Amino acid sequence: MPGVDVTVEVCGMAGDGTIAAGGMINDAMSHGGFSVLGFDSYPAEIRGFGRCVTRSRVGDREIRALDEATHVLISLNDEESKSRVPVLTRDCVVLFDSNPPVLVEEDRSLVAILDPETRLFPMPFGDLAAAAAGTQRGRNLVALGGFAAVCGADPELFREAIRAKFKAKSQSVLQANLKSFDAGYAYALEKFHDRLLTMFASADLPKGPEKVMLSGNMAIGKAALDAGLKLYFGYPITPATPIMEYLARELPKRGGAVVQMEDEISSIGAVLGASYAGKRAMTATSGPGFALMTELITHGVMAEIPAVILNAQRGGPSTGLPTKTEQSDLHAAVFGGPGDSYRIVIAPTNVTECYYYTVKSFQLAEKYQTPVIVLTDFYLDNRVENVPMPEAREEDVRDGNIYPNVSAGEPYKRYLRTESGISPRSIPGQAGLQFTATGLEHTERGKPDYSARNHMEMSAKRFRKIQGALADLPEPEEYAPDGPLSVGVIGWGSTFGSALEAVLAARERGLRVGALKITSLYPYHEAAIRKFTSRCEEVLIPELNYSGQLISLIGRLCRKEAIPLNLATGEPFPPSLIRKKIEELAEAGAQ
Amino acid sequence: MPGVDVTVEVCGMAGDGTIAAGGMINDAMSHGGFSVLGFDSYPAEIRGFGRCVTRSRVGDREIRALDEATHVLISLNDEESKSRVPVLTRDCVVLFDSNPPVLVEEDRSLVAILDPETRLFPMPFGDLAAAAAGTQRGRNLVALGGFAAVCGADPELFREAIRAKFKAKSQSVLQANLKSFDAGYAYALEKFHDRLLTMFASADLPKGPEKVMLSGNMAIGKAALDAGLKLYFGYPITPATPIMEYLARELPKRGGAVVQMEDEISSIGAVLGASYAGKRAMTATSGPGFALMTELITHGVMAEIPAVILNAQRGGPSTGLPTKTEQSDLHAAVFGGPGDSYRIVIAPTNVTECYYYTVKSFQLAEKYQTPVIVLTDFYLDNRVENVPMPEAREEDVRDGNIYPNVSAGEPYKRYLRTESGISPRSIPGQAGLQFTATGLEHTERGKPDYSARNHMEMSAKRFRKIQGALADLPEPEEYAPDGPLSVGVIGWGSTFGSALEAVLAARERGLRVGALKITSLYPYHEAAIRKFTSRCEEVLIPELNYSGQLISLIGRLCRKEAIPLNLATGEPFPPSLIRKKIEELAEAGAQ
Amino acid sequence: MKTPGKVLADKVRAIGEAKIFEVRSESLPTWCPGCGYFGIHQGLNACIKELGMPLHKVVTVSGIGCAGRYPFFTRTYGLHTVHGRTLPVATGVKMANPDLTVFAVGGDGDGLAIGGGHLPHVARRNVNINYLLFDNSIYGLTKGQPSPSSPLGMTSKASPYGTLDKPLNATLMALTYGASFVARLFAGDPKGITNALLEGARHPGFSIFHIYTSCVTFDKSFKTWEHLKEWVHPLPKDHDPTDLRQAFDQVLQDDFSVGVIYKRG
Amino acid sequence: MKTPGKVLADKVRAIGEAKIFEVRSESLPTWCPGCGYFGIHQGLNACIKELGMPLHKVVTVSGIGCAGRYPFFTRTYGLHTVHGRTLPVATGVKMANPDLTVFAVGGDGDGLAIGGGHLPHVARRNVNINYLLFDNSIYGLTKGQPSPSSPLGMTSKASPYGTLDKPLNATLMALTYGASFVARLFAGDPKGITNALLEGARHPGFSIFHIYTSCVTFDKSFKTWEHLKEWVHPLPKDHDPTDLRQAFDQVLQDDFSVGVIYKRG
Numbered sequence A, B: 001m002p003g004v005d006v007t008v009e010v011c012g013m014a015g016d017g018t019i020a021a022g023g024m025i026n027d028a029m030s031h032g033g034f035s036v037l038g039f040d041s042y043p044a045e046i047r048g049f050g051r052c053v054t055r056s057r058v059g060d061r062e063i064r065a066l067d068e069a070t071h072v073l074i075s076l077n078d079e080e081s082k083s084r085v086p087v088l089t090r091d092c093v094v095l096f097d098s099n100p101p102v103l104v105e106e107d108r109s110l111v112a113i114l115d116p117e118t119r120l121f122p123m124p125f126g127d128l129a130a131a132a133a134g135t136q137r138g139r140n141l142v143a144l145g146g147f148a149a150v151c152g153a154d155p156e157l158f159r160e161a162i163r164a165k166f167k168a169k170s171q172s173v174l175q176a177n178l179k180s181f182d183a184g185y186a187y188a189l190e191k192f193h194d195r196l197l198t199m200f201a202s203a204d205l206p207k208g209p210e211k212v213m214l215s216g217n218m219a220i221g222k223a224a225l226d227a228g229l230k231l232y233f234g235y236p237i238t239p240a241t242p243i244m245e246y247l248a249r250e251l252p253k254r255g256g257a258v259v260q261m262e263d264e265i266s267s268i269g270a271v272l273g274a275s276y277a278g279k280r281a282m283t284a285t286s287g288p289g290f291a292l293m294t295e296l297i298t299h300g301v302m303a304e305i306p307a308v309i310l311n312a313q314r315g316g317p318s319t320g321l322p323t324k325t326e327q328s329d330l331h332a333a334v335f336g337g338p339g340d341s342y343r344i345v346i347a348p349t350n351v352t353e354c355y356y357y358t359v360k361s362f363q364l365a366e367k368y369q370t371p372v373i374v375l376t377d378f379y380l381d382n383r384v385e386n387v388p389m390p391e392a393r394e395e396d397v398r399d400g401n402i403y404p405n406v407s408a409g410e411p412y413k414r415y416l417r418t419e420s421g422i423s424p425r426s427i428p429g430q431a432g433l434q435f436t437a438t439g440l441e442h443t444e445r446g447k448p449d450y451s452a453r454n455h456m457e458m459s460a461k462r463f464r465k466i467q468g469a470l471a472d473l474p475e476p477e478e479y480a481p482d483g484p485l486s487v488g489v490i491g492w493g494s495t496f497g498s499a500l501e502a503v504l505a506a507r508e509r510g511l512r513v514g515a516l517k518i519t520s521l522y523p524y525h526e527a528a529i530r531k532f533t534s535r536c537e538e539v540l541i542p543e544l545n546y547s548g549q550l551i552s553l554i555g556r557l558c559r560k561e562a563i564p565l566n567l568a569t570g571e572p573f574p575p576s577l578i579r580k581k582i583e584e585l586a587e588a589g590a591q
Numbered sequence C, D: 001m002k003t004p005g006k007v008l009a010d011k012v013r014a015i016g017e018a019k020i021f022e023v024r025s026e027s028l029p030t031w032c033p034g035c036g037y038f039g040i041h042q043g044l045n046a047c048i049k050e051l052g053m054p055l056h057k058v059v060t061v062s063g064i065g066c067a068g069r070y071p072f073f074t075r076t077y078g079l080h081t082v083h084g085r086t087l088p089v090a091t092g093v094k095m096a097n098p099d100l101t102v103f104a105v106g107g108d109g110d111g112l113a114i115g116g117g118h119l120p121h122v123a124r125r126n127v128n129i130n131y132l133l134f135d136n137s138i139y140g141l142t143k144g145q146p147s148p149s150s151p152l153g154m155t156s157k158a159s160p161y162g163t164l165d166k167p168l169n170a171t172l173m174a175l176t177y178g179a180s181f182v183a184r185l186f187a188g189d190p191k192g193i194t195n196a197l198l199e200g201a202r203h204p205g206f207s208i209f210h211i212y213t214s215c216v217t218f219d220k221s222f223k224t225w226e227h228l229k230e231w232v233h234p235l236p237k238d239h240d241p242t243d244l245r246q247a248f249d250q251v252l253q254d255d256f257s258v259g260v261i262y263k264r265g
């Protein structure tokens, strides 16, 4: 493989320190200047056991997605690790405990079912830890030491990571962990001296700005703080809960408040109330909670009240697959309200966009006086990427409200039918500009009015207004050579990263293919999308849902019927699958 | 106009007996063998005053919609009637009170603003009533008498209608009303003897079966009873409330029960519970309530539980226009749930279909183990048509459940992945077939399972199942000559009647145009729709919503972009508007 | 002679013109003539006047129903939300800007049926909102269905054979939820409403005003003015509103005593 | 030496195998070892056994939460609904087929937060459902956020500076709503649960069982086994469950007395 592109897995049982080990790999490699993308999977059940797997992809070029193939497996529990065998490359490196706490019979062991070509590195994790630090707790650090030595990663990077992780803890704990790591490192250096690898010796690491490890959820939380969020109202739900928990800690420090409400209906209700009163407020939820918000979201549309609603998608329908990823709430976000209830829907495709789009959403909600739905998904929320710390620009956090200036005497028309559809909005507390916001159809002055003409004109105004938001919404981005393309791949959300990786790989194989990133899902940029599809022989739209929800939304913009590539697996979209499909289509076209 | 096709309006203030008068016109003309379609509009506010208007279209051919033009206006209150002037035909017949209770100045009177060609018939309604029955209460009946005499309708038909209406009341009341009617009749015969018209003398009235006056809501209520409904759970909301009130009276007589729940969430929840337990249950609501049901509807999809949900659409979004008609919940019905949560959505287009589709919905829900959404709208719910009393056929009410037969020992797989996607379903009480229905993704046995393969296969099963329902769903119906069409109009819900009237009128003018009726909105019959659109030069889709929701659903099935004709007026779709558009398109095409 | 409609129209105008409030909107309330809500309107308008609050610092939040129409009949800022969500939305308004005085108004269906799940929590949180529950024991706007506070056996189009469910007691519920200010009032006594509102509005925390009123259009037999006038009476002189146990006892033994029932010190 | 995970796994197996019920499903409950729910499971299983109900005539309806997982751990018919809708769905099941014995189970978040609006109405309607409210005063399944019954000042990831809202008292609420059978119980006393359940299941109307239990994984300090064991005690010998006023008094003065608190004759 050209340069560095290694996927490392740690697999164990809850309690083995699996997640911690994976995290330290991410930190160490990030400090080392590599690009890192990590994603963990936990057991679905609460109880303190079940399989934990961390996957870290480490490379010397930008990394946009995880792929299926794993090059290094660190097994803290052989029984659980057996489930990982299908994704291991033939010449995979496997570090495992040669004297595990739970012994399994030879023939049922991990080693027994591994491909013979696998490069095995047995180490007595527990014993080494016990010897070094007096306790087996450090097994996972011994394993990391082994990993650093075997794969040729700079041990100092790991020591840094360990220091950082345990600085809060007591010196003794820190020392114990360092000792365990060193014990593993030393053991492997000596024991495997003749088979040591150099997987991470990369000549030219891009010397970019200092990078931080951020998950999508943390990026969203930080964005809300930087955007000047004042109130967060929410109800716990996977995978959105971490946002609430992060803000519960940080927001009060900035004079704001987080209120755990009794349900999602009251959460969006309070967000609308606070926004009506002129403060920045938001809520975050997932499919089931989003469904409950439907009625009040349409109220925000009709009464023209701002609101920022984050929908962290998970497997559905209904309670579905709470700990799995999916992109199946697009229809609900765009079409999910009774009446002609259009609103703004945007979907970031990576951690950095999670930050910038969340920041932007508050201003959009204010300016266009509408609920803004930010769609993420479990994979995007929980994966970590090492990125330059995102910082909002002043113009992105600036107040988006447009206030009325009414010359004395003349009555204030809250719902004035302007050309843009945007009506200057007064905030309670502003003298002489009282009005009543209502979900009933109303006149420009906000009085209920069901007359045919008024409803037609007000419907037009609201529609016009949302379409007008296109001017402020991110345009689709093309990643393609000029001229005709044999295959164009359109991606959204977490799947776009996989799509782009696939397209780049296909291009390296000489195919004329391109990718289009769509982040504004409603309203969307018809012309730009048409411009791209018009030069594609075939348009491929991969989505993490069963029925192809983006296709049903924008399919009509394709010259010929777009080709869906749908997965309802609950897993991140593997770039290799998309690449295969691209090649298939390109060949078919070539014939 | 060829044959009889007269639109009669009664306009007055609440308390004038406007609605009663309109009702008697409908009944009388129906008894006379005419086709009748009537639709009233009430004041939006509760309080006991405001404008009431009844419109009755009476003809000797089938009538499918109201049109704009009014040929006869019976004014019980001139102030209110002035608002009706715009819809009156030039030679309109106007009966009004020559000595009204509230006198208005000459120049501000109704007469003052009427077209000079209008045929005026002033009568002292109140005085005649007082003279005949001792009270002015009978003003409206005097007016009816005048109408019968002036327009040449058989007075005996009205006397019948009056007797029918007041049979419950005391003899004296009945007599007073008859006297008032006769007084008006006699007065007009004599006073206008030289100008009497014969609007209703129709040579060949189709001698069909005995007809009854039914509203959409009553047809739905009766359908539910005939289908063997056991439980109705609901929460009041306009325009669905009359269904609950009708069933509250009738269902207990059949051993069923109506429970007014605390909200719409609990209503659909109880419906799911009852259906899970094997009984026929339903709920009816409108946009705001439907929005609240979203989450549990997706639960029905995932857990595969039957449910019948009637959504009586009204103006939206949000609380919107509670007393106005609209077709803007199509998106919400089809796409309104998070996750890949497809379900069956059907929409009747007239009163008779309201009956048959409601009956059918229970069987569909049972057979396909899914929520079935029946979409009507305010206009369809509240208009009355005189139709042959609809009667369900045995096979339409038959139990749609498919029960498992598991040979002893072998485990029961509730969610067996069959080819059809339909898994035999056991009902609590059946021994040895216990299972747990869940909204979590699950195995064939109903155990939670989030594995990639299982989710993919179960998603496929659910999708397959719903698509399979096409076999039992009404096919789109073509109303068109063979061969190519210059314009094809696709209609759904209450708008289809208007579309068909428009197409027939255009055909009478020699245009090669046709109409397609779509009543199955999800899943829909792609092939049949393509078959129709493929022979249309232009496809026109009129809808009572702003953004064209049917177009965004099936637009991709049209050879070239379909042309929307959207109204967000809250009023029934006037056929004449559609006809104009058809002619416009036909001409453009001809050039 | 005039048409009935005309007569009613005049009645409403009369009711409106009888009292001149700056607080009420120029447009007349669209409530039916004789509706108990006019009395509440009068009581709240007077309270706002006496509080001396500038109208642009007052927000009236409502749900859907005849009661929900309230914001259109006042000159304060108004927020006419959806059915049952009065309290969560009001919570957002107040937390966003504590300088605002927030009145939340809604009917018994709005507050006890569809919105019944919010009252416990706004009470627990003790957000400084003043909640007026217009309890006419019926669904007025939808033309007369029973509500959670309707009496057993009440007949209506929706309950032709009489209701079967025991009515809920909103005052008792408020105490149970730990509301810090609880008053029970009567729409027939605007002055009493004004006084309780003044006290509650000044109370730093959640205040609920459970107001008995009558729907003259759809309730001809149960909670009529006649009956309410007969049933309602003041709290015992010696009632100590700072004593929670006494408040419970009072409410458990008497459904119709009105006044400030509980006030946390 | 074994990995922690292994140790826990064994614990669970032990807990499971310790008691053999035909009623429970072959698959072991996925609750954490030591979770109070095992005691409730034991109590309910024993009740169903003693009732002699054929399992196919029993339906267990639940919401979402650790408690909500219950139906997967029994051999009755099960209906695992969505979060908070346990009671309305159970109402539909029971009304559709009165021959079925219906147990509704859910957590305190399920029943007092998102589902809090349904309890008053199922109680009013007095539908013959047996509702077990698993009150661990925390959101277990979502990993430890405060619930409506959490104590003031409880700290958690979601409330790092301590909760500010007064806890709700489910037993008092049930009485206020007019529930016809109200019991307060303790997960540490399966036998007591079985007895109350037997009595409630035979009671012809809505029965609520408010069960104090502990989330051993996410609550290390408040409602721990140790504390509950210390706090909980039986109702006074002379408590008369048929006297509503006495029931109120008892609940208003003592949070931790357990037993059958009220039963309408």
Ligand SMILES: Cc1ncc(C[n+]2csc(CCOP(=O)(O)OP(=O)(O)O)c2C)c(N)n1
Residues within 6 Å of the ligand: B235, B236, B237, B238, B264, B288, B289, B292, B319, C064, C065, C066, C067, C068, C082, C083, C106, C107, C108, C109, C110, C111, C134, C136, C138, C139, C140, C141, C142, C147
């Ligand atoms: C979600 C939803 N469900 C139902 C309705 C219909 N609806 C409007 S007001 C109302 C109840 C009115 O009763 P109440 O709350 O007591 O207010 P009142 O009219 O008596 O003042 C109902 C059911 C609605 N607007 N929204």
Ligand SMILES: Cc1ncc(C[n+]2csc(CCOP(=O)(O)OP(=O)(O)O)c2C)c(N)n1
Residues within 6 Å of the ligand: A235, A236, A237, A238, A264, A288, A289, A292, A319, D064, D065, D066, D067, D068, D082, D083, D106, D107, D108, D109, D110, D111, D134, D136, D138, D139, D140, D141, D142, D147
């Ligand atoms: C509509 C909706 N909102 C939120 C959630 C996430 N959620 C699942 S269980 C739960 C609360 C669990 O607490 P509790 O009801 O007390 O049950 P426990 O886990 O403590 O037994 C929440 C918030 C959900 N599944 N659905």
Ligand code: SF4
Residues within 6 Å of the ligand: B046, B047, C030, C031, C032, C034, C035, C036, C037, C066, C136, C140, C141, C214, C215, C216, C217, C218
């Ligand atoms: S319907 Fe009843 S509650 Fe509504 S305004 Fe009229 S009298 Fe008042």
Ligand code: SF4
Residues within 6 Å of the ligand: A046, A047, D030, D031, D032, D034, D035, D036, D037, D066, D136, D140, D141, D214, D215, D216, D217, D218
């Ligand atoms: S998380 Fe808490 S409530 Fe859930 S199973 Fe574990 S101990 Fe029980």
Ligand SMILES: [Mg+2]
Residues within 6 Å of the ligand: C107, C108, C109, C134, C135, C136, C137, C138, C139, C140, C147
């Ligand atoms: Mg009411």
Ligand SMILES: [Mg+2]
Residues within 6 Å of the ligand: D107, D108, D109, D134, D135, D136, D137, D138, D139, D140, D147
């Ligand atoms: Mg709990």
